Amino acid sequence: MVDVAREAGVALRTVSRVVNQDSTVGPELVQRVRAAIADLGYRPDERARHLRLGVTGTLGAAVRQLSHVNPVLRAVERAARAADLMVLAASTEDDENLERHVVESMCRRRFDGIVLEPIGDDHGYLVPELAAGLSLVAVDRPVLGLDVDCVLSDNRSGIEKAYRHLVRHGHDRIAYIGDDERIYTARERAMAFRGCVAAHGGPLDTMLHTGQVESGRIREAVRAALSGAAPATAIVTGNAQLSVEVLRHLGADAVDVALIGFDDSELATLLRPDLTVVAQDTDAIGSTAIDMLRARIADPATEVRTVTVPVELITRGSGEIPPAT
Amino acid sequence: MVDVAREAGVALRTVSRVVNQDSTVGPELVQRVRAAIADLGYRPDERARHLRLGVTGTLGAAVRQLSHVNPVLRAVERAARAADLMVLAASTEDDENLERHVVESMCRRRFDGIVLEPIGDDHGYLVPELAAGLSLVAVDRPVLGLDVDCVLSDNRSGIEKAYRHLVRHGHDRIAYIGDDERIYTARERAMAFRGCVAAHGGPLDTMLHTGQVESGRIREAVRAALSGAAPATAIVTGNAQLSVEVLRHLGADAVDVALIGFDDSELATLLRPDLTVVAQDTDAIGSTAIDMLRARIADPATEVRTVTVPVELITRGSGEIPPAT
DNA sequence: ACCTTTCGAGATAACGTTATCCCATCATGG
DNA sequence: CCATGATGGGATAACGTTATCTCGAAAGGT
Known part of the structure; x- marks a missing residue:
């Protein structure tokens, strides 16, 4: 900057003024400074600027x-x-x-x-x-x-919407496959699901599956939900990644089991049937x-x-x- | 920093030394400085540090x-x-x-x-x-x-691998659906495809479709490739997004038309059949x-x-x- | 006992900006 | 013709670091 000032034959402060588009500099001086900046390849240093400015x-x-x-x-x-x-x-x-x-x-x-x-x-x-x-x-x-x-x-409301939607379509045994409850959103969604089941009066033990998103665990969760004396007829998943995993393990069953995923994603409209989702804004x-x-x-x-x-x-x-x- | 120095009863330079873990400071002084830093809630400013250091x-x-x-x-x-x-x-x-x-x-x-x-x-x-x-x-x-x-x-080699793979599986009429050739990668891949067709001796006009990734255009490209007197029996796509779009428009035909996508993606193993791809490293x-x-x-x-x-x-x-x- | 070495620590000057203060110069009004 | 603003531009001091230089004191050797 001091070089630019020397080259243009002006004071340091004037160069600063030109760089910051201060209006109190005469047009011909602006020209001289601009030329000097281009000539010398001067590039302002934001570190110093920010240091001085505070923000x-x-x-x-x-x-x-x-x-x-x-x-x-x-x-x-x-x-x-x-x-x-x-x-x-x-x-x-x-x-x-x-x-x-x-x-x-x-x-x-x-x-x-x-x-x-x-x-x-x-x-x-x-x-x-x-x-x-x-x-x-x-x-x-x-x-x-x-x-x-x-x-x-509004995680709670999302789960409730999904649950009520499935109930309205005649489902009675709805499973939830979610992420590890150490994660806040997973915890919130699982809690909301527990609340739905409690309000609706169904059993919980074979219907709630949370834990790490790991292919083996998801396969097992899907199997557990769909087997036994009273298999689930619908599944709610806890996030987009889980929707993919659940679909992978549902395979051909995907046309028979209702599924609502948390989070919208581009593949929601790629699959058959298209995926019903709880979409965040x-x-x-x-x-x-x-x-x-x-x-x-x-x-x-x-x-x-x-x-x-x-x-x-x-x-x-x-x-x-x-x-x- | 000067406050920390005053609080600890040392010189500015000594605070800097403590912050930078310089070994030439006595243990009890380090303690005093550490205490002062915690007391005053001093947080080093990288802007000044970087300004001084240069990097x-x-x-x-x-x-x-x-x-x-x-x-x-x-x-x-x-x-x-x-x-x-x-x-x-x-x-x-x-x-x-x-x-x-x-x-x-x-x-x-x-x-x-x-x-x-x-x-x-x-x-x-x-x-x-x-x-x-x-x-x-x-x-x-x-x-x-x-x-x-x-x-x-190696875009060229990727297209060539895909083309040769399809030829080896008996395909003769192979279509390419790619992105806008103003984009470098799209241009490279389309050029490579042209080279393949030229070497193999087939017609090009109904087999090469490039342009913006827009659902309507892709539908039209898929239709054009698969219709006419000599319809394509295989398709190569120019990127992951195009693979999705092409699959969307193939619909039930996806089990009859061979498809190789450029770029691997998580949905490659979600679909039936699983997607063969050219994967970048x-x-x-x-x-x-x-x-x-x-x-x-x-x-x-x-x-x-x-x-x-x-x-x-x-x-x-x-x-x-x-x-x- | 004195000299040398070593180690710890302080004063000061940068790094590249901008803001404050101040001083020229010029046009204008009384 | 001089005082008065107004305008444009220059010197200087920060902003918060670190590096250089210097110095004092303690420890060790002859």
């Missing part, structure tokens, strides 16, 4: 897997771009230690705010960061034990997250909120299969 | 869509983590202007290097950055007109990209290279369907 105009997104389908992240990027903020994202790989590493890195880099898909139950490392003024919003899952802004889907989740984050950045004293976004049942065929007689 | 220990990844399946990005993150580098990623949304914006932002932030999935044909904006010492590696597609490190899949692409980037960062004078990574034909059933008689 970085950057949001961090710490998500489970960058390389997976994540419509919420897409909505986050869109909304941030609309607010002239840059989003830089990194994967936490469902690893608590990696989450901590990623988030702390973002804090040390003084990102203006962080969108986090939290993992696990212990987020104690966040306490000093929050005390020091970190703006953070959790999406998809809450940060347990900490008073933090949060955007969640990912656009609303993402843009709400950015709204809340921006509000907190603007005023750190903003009251902490948890927003629950409604889900929608999309009927496509698989959920409308009648019970086998 | 940021950060790589940027500018990819088409963060929220899409992208096994290469996963491999990039893994390999970078192994090298103790942080990867921060952003989407370019297949938009040339957005790509430029993202890459220039990363440059101004002085990322140590950038992994780029280039879009379009004009990357002139990179020239001054490269001249100023930007380390960059392109993946999946080359940066046309610029001498830049590059990791590509995404792990190799990602780790090679990081290797090349690190080499260039370490020595900017390193010779520019283009690495072509082999592809593999994975037979699963759909590609082994014999021609209808």
